[in-house]
Amino acid sequence: xxxxxxxxxxxxxxxxxxxxxxxxxxxxxxxxxxxxxxxxxxxxxxxxxxxxxxxxxxxxxxxxxxxxxxxxxxxxxxxxxxxxxxxxxxxxxxxxxxxxxxxxxxxxx
Numbered sequence: 001x002x003x004x005x006x007x008x009x010x011x012x013x014x015x016x017x018x019x020x021x022x023x024x025x026x027x028x029x030x031x032x033x034x035x036x037x038x039x040x041x042x043x044x045x046x047x048x049x050x051x052x053x054x055x056x057x058x059x060x061x062x063x064x065x066x067x068x069x070x071x072x073x074x075x076x077x078x079x080x081x082x083x084x085x086x087x088x089x090x091x092x093x094x095x096x097x098x099x100x101x102x103x104x105x106x107x108x109x
Contacts, residue, residue, distance in 0.1 A: 033089070038054060046090065046101065068109055086106065088105060090103070090104055091105070
């Protein structure tokens with residue numbers, strides 16, 4: 001009787017003991033693009049003429065504007081210096097068309 005009860009218990013518990021756990025992970029890519037500004041909508045988008053062709057980037061919630069030497073620009077300076085025709089680098093997070101810019105670096109000091 002004990003053998004039958006033990007066998008039944010093992011038959012019920014065994015599937016749970018060897019159950020596989022599934023794990024999902026998300027990869028976020030961080031990278032940069034560079035080119036000359038062709039369109040600029042503050043707080044919304046920036047379009048660059050890159051060597052591979054034109055590309056439009058969307059801004060994230062917070063965007064930091066810096067010079068090549070790393071000096072952070074205030075809002076008034078951004079309004080006067082960031083415009084169509086200047087070369088910049090954009091630092092963005094995401095992949096494919098789903099990227100958000102978090103830093104714009106002017107290629108001048």
